[in-house]
Amino acid sequence: MKINILGCYAATPRSFTNPTSQVLEMQNHHFLIDCGEGTQVQLRRNKIKFSRIKHIFISHLHGDHFYGLVGLVSTFRLLNRETELHIYGPKGIKEIITLQLKLANSWTNFPLIFHELTSKDPQLLYENDKLSVTTIPLKHRVYTNGFLFREKKGDRKLLIDKAEEYNIHYSLFNSLKAGKDVRAEDGKLIANHLVTADPPPPKSYAFCSDTVYDVEIVPLIRNVTALYHESTFLEEQMELAFPTKHSTAKQAASIAKLAEVQTLILGHYSTRYANIDQFRIEAEEIFPKVILADDGKEIIVE
Amino acid sequence: MKINILGCYAATPRSFTNPTSQVLEMQNHHFLIDCGEGTQVQLRRNKIKFSRIKHIFISHLHGDHFYGLVGLVSTFRLLNRETELHIYGPKGIKEIITLQLKLANSWTNFPLIFHELTSKDPQLLYENDKLSVTTIPLKHRVYTNGFLFREKKGDRKLLIDKAEEYNIHYSLFNSLKAGKDVRAEDGKLIANHLVTADPPPPKSYAFCSDTVYDVEIVPLIRNVTALYHESTFLEEQMELAFPTKHSTAKQAASIAKLAEVQTLILGHYSTRYANIDQFRIEAEEIFPKVILADDGKEIIVE
Numbered sequence: 001m002k003i004n005i006l007g008c009y010a011a012t013p014r015s016f017t018n019p020t021s022q023v024l025e026m027q028n029h030h031f032l033i034d035c036g037e038g039t040q041v042q043l044r045r046n047k048i049k050f051s052r053i054k055h056i057f058i059s060h061l062h063g064d065h066f067y068g069l070v071g072l073v074s075t076f077r078l079l080n081r082e083t084e085l086h087i088y089g090p091k092g093i094k095e096i097i098t099l100q101l102k103l104a105n106s107w108t109n110f111p112l113i114f115h116e117l118t119s120k121d122p123q124l125l126y127e128n129d130k131l132s133v134t135t136i137p138l139k140h141r142v143y144t145n146g147f148l149f150r151e152k153k154g155d156r157k158l159l160i161d162k163a164e165e166y167n168i169h170y171s172l173f174n175s176l177k178a179g180k181d182v183r184a185e186d187g188k189l190i191a192n193h194l195v196t197a198d199p200p201p202p203k204s205y206a207f208c209s210d211t212v213y214d215v216e217i218v219p220l221i222r223n224v225t226a227l228y229h230e231s232t233f234l235e236e237q238m239e240l241a242f243p244t245k246h247s248t249a250k251q252a253a254s255i256a257k258l259a260e261v262q263t264l265i266l267g268h269y270s271t272r273y274a275n276i277d278q279f280r281i282e283a284e285e286i287f288p289k290v291i292l293a294d295d296g297k298e299i300i301v302e
Numbered sequence: 303m304k305i306n307i308l309g310c311y312a313a314t315p316r317s318f319t320n321p322t323s324q325v326l327e328m329q330n331h332h333f334l335i336d337c338g339e340g341t342q343v344q345l346r347r348n349k350i351k352f353s354r355i356k357h358i359f360i361s362h363l364h365g366d367h368f369y370g371l372v373g374l375v376s377t378f379r380l381l382n383r384e385t386e387l388h389i390y391g392p393k394g395i396k397e398i399i400t401l402q403l404k405l406a407n408s409w410t411n412f413p414l415i416f417h418e419l420t421s422k423d424p425q426l427l428y429e430n431d432k433l434s435v436t437t438i439p440l441k442h443r444v445y446t447n448g449f450l451f452r453e454k455k456g457d458r459k460l461l462i463d464k465a466e467e468y469n470i471h472y473s474l475f476n477s478l479k480a481g482k483d484v485r486a487e488d489g490k491l492i493a494n495h496l497v498t499a500d501p502p503p504p505k506s507y508a509f510c511s512d513t514v515y516d517v518e519i520v521p522l523i524r525n526v527t528a529l530y531h532e533s534t535f536l537e538e539q540m541e542l543a544f545p546t547k548h549s550t551a552k553q554a555a556s557i558a559k560l561a562e563v564q565t566l567i568l569g570h571y572s573t574r575y576a577n578i579d580q581f582r583i584e585a586e587e588i589f590p591k592v593i594l595a596d597d598g599k600e601i602i603v604e
Contacts, residue, residue, distance in 0.1 A: 011376070011377070011380055012377060012380050012381070013342045013343050013346055013373075013377060014343075014346060015343065015346045015347045016347075037339055037340060037342070037343075037369075037370065037373045038339060038340050038343065040315045040339075041315050041316075041317065041339075041340065044315055044316060044317045045317045061402075061405045061406050062406050062408075063372060063373050063376045063402070063406060067339075067369075067372055067373045067376075067402075068339065070365060070369055071315075071339045071365050071369045074313070074365045074369075075313070075314060075315060078313055078314050079314070090405075092401075092405040095401065096398075096401060096402055096405065099394075099397065099398060099401065100363075100365070100369075100398055103363045103392075103394040103398065103444075104363050104364050104365060104444060105443060105444045106364075141407060142405075142406060142407045
């Protein structure tokens with residue numbers, strides 16, 4: 001599981017910061033999460049192939065989270081994309097994108113499929129045999145969702161030496177991986193656990209931005225491998241967090257602690273802070289394992 | 303007269319190029335011309351104060367010319383702008399911007415005034431006592447305008463030593479600057495040309511992008527001080543220019559020659575070209591004074 005941070009700063013631009021966008025690599029998927037202005041250039045700079053992106057998840061319709069979407073969609077067209085593109089985001093996103101394509105006289109030459117969201121309850125957005133994606137309803141100034149990416153439990157790991165030792169025919173290996181007991185060549189029943197091992201534990205990633213401090217999300221993200229939680233402010237500006245419906249680094253750490261996650265990733269820093277080290281210092285007072293997101297950073301979660 | 307090139311490359315993104323946007327400084331105005339994705343960051347990098355921008359001119363509704371507009375407007379709001387902002391562009395631009403502001407629940411706290419264009423004839427957009435701005439109708443795949451910025455003839459230059467020598471009271475100096483003859487203290491009529499000199503010749507700037515090669519614009523831009531003319535392609539890709547309604551460097555130079563302009567500025571290079579020197583070489587075969595636009599370049603026109 002790998003997270004490429006393309007941008008992780010809040011709205012007001014600086015010369016060398018980017019608004020929110022990241023790519024989650026999970027089970028051979030490249031999920032694009034949010035798409036602030038300049039995302040397509042950040043994809044280029046981080047050498048992520050445009051064609052790998054098939055699903056885009058937009059948390060909310062504030063500009064620093066989606067103003068780069070129409071440009072990316074237009075570029076897909078210029079690059080003669082043919083494969084489907086799925087866009088998941090709040091109701092209204094379809095009208096915004098299609099209006100602009102229409103006025104530019106340039107409809108896409110690939111299927112562009114919108115999944116508009118309105119529910120305030122967690123909702124399954126995508127699922128295959130390896131993973132699922134569900135919404136995490138968040139509280140912000142406009143309708144907002146976080147996203148939970150969860151690997152499914154994988155096949156049991158075949159211990160090939162043991163399987164040969166027990167004289168099991170290779171045509172039964174898939175049954176072993178599926179957890180079944182099988183018969184050896186001599187007809188003897190072999191218990192599955194003798195020739196397989198537990199699969200690696202499934203990983204999970206929760207993206208929560210933008211949001212006010214909200215303990216209601218804790219049961220939804222409990223025990224995730226990595227939690228990205230916004231931390232727009234430091235303690236000193238704490239009085240700004242609630243009225244703007246944002247969080248501080250300490251509040252993000254409290255959520256991580258309550259949800260007993262493995263790793264907390266902080267981001268969505270207000271551009272008023274020239275240096276982001278203080279975010280880690282404040283969060284670590286509450287939760288030990290903190291990673292600071294930064295533009296261009298590649299975070300590999302083991 | 304100064305032109306800050308914020309971006310001058312065509313649509314397909316590369317890691318370190320920017321789509322079209324430039325700032326023209328003329329008579330204490332900062333006119334923003336086109337506003338491709340990333341313009342607000344380019345303004346920061348080029349240290350142009352956001353508050354200086356009061357008029358934005360959008361040539362056409364292809365993304366590489368205006369996808370940065372909504373982000374810039376949103377940022378003006380975050381920065382608590384209060385002064386009016388005028389946006390001139392094709393019909394539809396108002397709907398695109400206001401729809402996005404509405405869905406983000408964030409109307410501006412400053413007057414945002416749209417001037418939507420539909421005319422296929424040249425049209426006066428703005429005028430004061432120092433300058434005027436008119437459209438230059440262009441031929442492209444969608445409705446497109448270039449823009450002509452023209453200084454008005456300034457006051458005559460007062461030769462202060464001469465005025466004193468002829469015993470002219472200082473209360474008459476404004477009349478002299480306005481070109482009138484005046485009476486000296488002894489009542490004698492003094493011819494204006496004896497105590498004033500011609501003002502510096504007014505400057506003019508024509509922005510023509512995007513456009514196919516089109517001699518119909520020649521009378522509109524005749525003798526301008528500087529012409530920015532798009533040159534998406536080199537001669538080798540000439541067969542692409544007409545169907546995509548773009549121009550080659552040589553075609554841009556032909557227009558410059560026919561219109562007898564003083565300086566030609568080339569830009570809107572296709573990102574297929576790793577090096578832009580060849581644009582100048584090909585244009586100079588036809589027209590001698592060529593400047594290559596490049597992102598971050600400041601062009602001072604004397």
